[in-house]
Amino acid sequence: MAATLFSPYTIKGVTLKNRIVMSPMCMYSCHNEDGKVENWHKIHYAARAVGQVGLIVVEATAVTAQGRISSRDLGIWSDEHITGLKELVSLLKEHGAKTAIQLAHAGRKATVEGEIIAPSPIAFDENMRVPKEMTKADIEKTIQAFQNGARRAKEAGFDIIEIHAAHGYLINEFLSPLTNKRQDEYGGSAANRYRFLGEVINAVREVWDGPLFVRISASDYHPEGLSVEDYVEYAKRMKEQGVDLVDVSSGAVVPAKIDAYPGYQVRFAEQIRQGAGVATGAVGLITSGLQAEEILRNERADLVFIGRELLRNPYWPRTAAKELGVELEAPVQYKRGW
Ligand SMILES: Cc1cc2nc3c(=O)[nH]c(=O)nc-3n(C[C@H](O)[C@H](O)[C@H](O)COP(=O)(O)O)c2cc1C
Numbered sequence: 001m002a003a004t005l006f007s008p009y010t011i012k013g014v015t016l017k018n019r020i021v022m023s024p025m026c027m028y029s030c031h032n033e034d035g036k037v038e039n040w041h042k043i044h045y046a047a048r049a050v051g052q053v054g055l056i057v058v059e060a061t062a063v064t065a066q067g068r069i070s071s072r073d074l075g076i077w078s079d080e081h082i083t084g085l086k087e088l089v090s091l092l093k094e095h096g097a098k099t100a101i102q103l104a105h106a107g108r109k110a111t112v113e114g115e116i117i118a119p120s121p122i123a124f125d126e127n128m129r130v131p132k133e134m135t136k137a138d139i140e141k142t143i144q145a146f147q148n149g150a151r152r153a154k155e156a157g158f159d160i161i162e163i164h165a166a167h168g169y170l171i172n173e174f175l176s177p178l179t180n181k182r183q184d185e186y187g188g189s190a191a192n193r194y195r196f197l198g199e200v201i202n203a204v205r206e207v208w209d210g211p212l213f214v215r216i217s218a219s220d221y222h223p224e225g226l227s228v229e230d231y232v233e234y235a236k237r238m239k240e241q242g243v244d245l246v247d248v249s250s251g252a253v254v255p256a257k258i259d260a261y262p263g264y265q266v267r268f269a270e271q272i273r274q275g276a277g278v279a280t281g282a283v284g285l286i287t288s289g290l291q292a293e294e295i296l297r298n299e300r301a302d303l304v305f306i307g308r309e310l311l312r313n314p315y316w317p318r319t320a321a322k323e324l325g326v327e328l329e330a331p332v333q334y335k336r337g338w
Contacts, residue, residue: 003324004296005289009054009303011244011279012211014159016054016098016303019296020317023283023307024057024102024162024215028072035062035075037084042091048310049095050331052317055303056097058088060104060164063149064142067105067170068112076103076149085156093157095331100160100213103149103204105142107131107170108179117142119174119196120181125255139186139196142170147203154208162213163200167252171197172217175234176253178225194234201241213281214238215247218268221256228268232275239278246272247281247305260285263295270300281305289320 006018022045029040045056062068062075075081085101092099108118108131117138118131134142146163153161165171173179174196180187186195197214204212218231235246248269251258258264265284273280282301286292292304310316318338321328330338 003289003293003321003326005292005304005320005324006326006328011160014098014211017096018052018054018317019303020053020292020320021055021281021303021305022048022053022057022310023305024059024164025307025311026059026069026073028070030072030074033071035065035068035073035077035081037074037081037088041074041088045088046091046095047314049092049097051310051314052328052331053097053306053310055100055160056092057100057102057160057162057305058085058158060102060106060169061149063103063105063145066112066114066116067107067110067142067145069104069106069109069169071112076101076152077145079152082152082155085153085158089157098159099157100162101153101156101158102162102164102215103146103153104164105145105170107168107173109169118170118179119186120179122179122181124168133182136184143196143199143203146200147207150204151207154210160211160213161204161208162215162247163197163204164215165197166215166217166247166249168217168254171200172253176220176226178220178222178254190230190233194237197234198237198241201238201243205242211244212242213245213247214243215249217250217253218248218265218272219250220253221251221258222254225253228271231268232272235272235276235278239276243278245279245281245302246276247283248272248301249283262287263291266295266300269295273299273301279303283307289323292320293324
C-alpha cells in the first residue's frame with residue numbers, strides 16, 4: 001500500500017519527507033532560566049529526527065521573558081538565543097527533518113515573577129494571578145516582540161514558523177470573549193478580538209516569507225465561548241493574511257472538562273479545512289499509523305501532529321510504517337537493526 005502518511009508534502013517551497021509532525025511540547029528544561037537551548041533539547045529533538053519524523057515543531061518559545069509559562073521555558077526574546085537555536089536546527093537538518101518553532105506568549109498563564117499581562121484583568125482560576133490589562137503600548141511592544149522572534153527564528157534557520165494562538169495563552173485570550181472584555185478596538189466584536197492576532201501575523205509576515213502556521217483552540221468548551229464555527233471564520237481571515245496551515249487543537253482558555261477520546265479534535269481540523277479552504281493539521285490522541293492514514297486519506301487534515309506518543313516512542317514513524325506495510329528507510333547506522 002502506498003501510504004499517504006509517508007508521502008511528501010510541500011508547503012510554500014518546503015518539502016516534508018512525510019506527513020508526520022512532532023507536536024510542540026514544552027520541556028521546561030532551560031535549567032539556567034535564561035531561555036537558552038541546553039543539551040536536553042539537542043538530544044530530545046534530534047532523537048525524533050533520527051526516528052524519521054518529517055517535521056519537528058520546537059516547543060512554545062517565549063517572545064518576551066515576561067511571556068514565559070515558567071522560568072524554564074525556551075526563549076527567543078534576545079539575539080543571544082539565536083546561537084543555540086541555530087545549533088539545534090542544524091542537528092535536526094543533519095538527520096533529514098524539517099524544522100519549525102512555535103512562537104509564544106503565555107499572557108495570563110505566565111507564572112514567572114513580576115507583572116503578567118493579558119487583554120483583561122481576569123485570572124485563569126483562583127490559583128493564578130490577576131494579570132494587568134494591556135495598554136496600547138503593551139500591545140504594540142508585544143506585536144514587535146513576535147516580529148523580533150520571527151526574525152531570530154529565520155536567522156536560526158528554521159523552515160517554518162508557527163504562531164501559538166491556542167490553549168488560553170495571550171493571543172487566544174484576545175480571541176475569546178471569555179477572556180477579552182476590552183472596550184477598545186481590540187475587544188467586543190469578533191473582528192476586534194481578531195485584531196491582535198491579525199497584527200501579529202502581519203508583523204511576522206513583514207520579516208518572514210516562508211511557511212506560516214497558526215495553532216488554535218477550536219473550541220472553548222463553554223456555552224459563551226468560541227466554537228469551531230467561529231474558528232472557520234477566523235481561519236478564513238488567517239488564510240487571507242497568508243497563513244499556510246492552521247494547526248487545530250482545542251480548549252484550555254478557561255478551566256473546562258474535556259472529553260478526550262482517540263482523535264477527539266480531528267473533526268475540528270476537518271471542519272476548518274472544508275469551511276475555510278485552508279490546509280490543516282490534526283492533533284490529539286492520534287497514536288496509530290492506521291488512525292493517521294485514515295485522517296489523511298479521508299482528507300480531514302493535511303498533516304498529522306503527534307504529541308505524547310512521540311514522547312513514549314521516538315521511533316513512532318517506524319512503528320506506523322510497519323503497521324501500514326510501508327518500508328521506511330533506516331538511518332544508515334541502524335540498518336542492521338531496523
Ligand atoms: C509535555 C507536553 C507539553 C506540551 N507543550 C505544548 C506546547 O509547547 N505548545 C503547544 O501548542 N502544545 C503543547 N502541548 C500539547 C501537544 O502539542 C498536543 O497538542 C497534545 O498533547 C495532544 O496531542 P497528543 O494526544 O498526541 O499528545 C504539550 C503537551 C504535552 C504532553
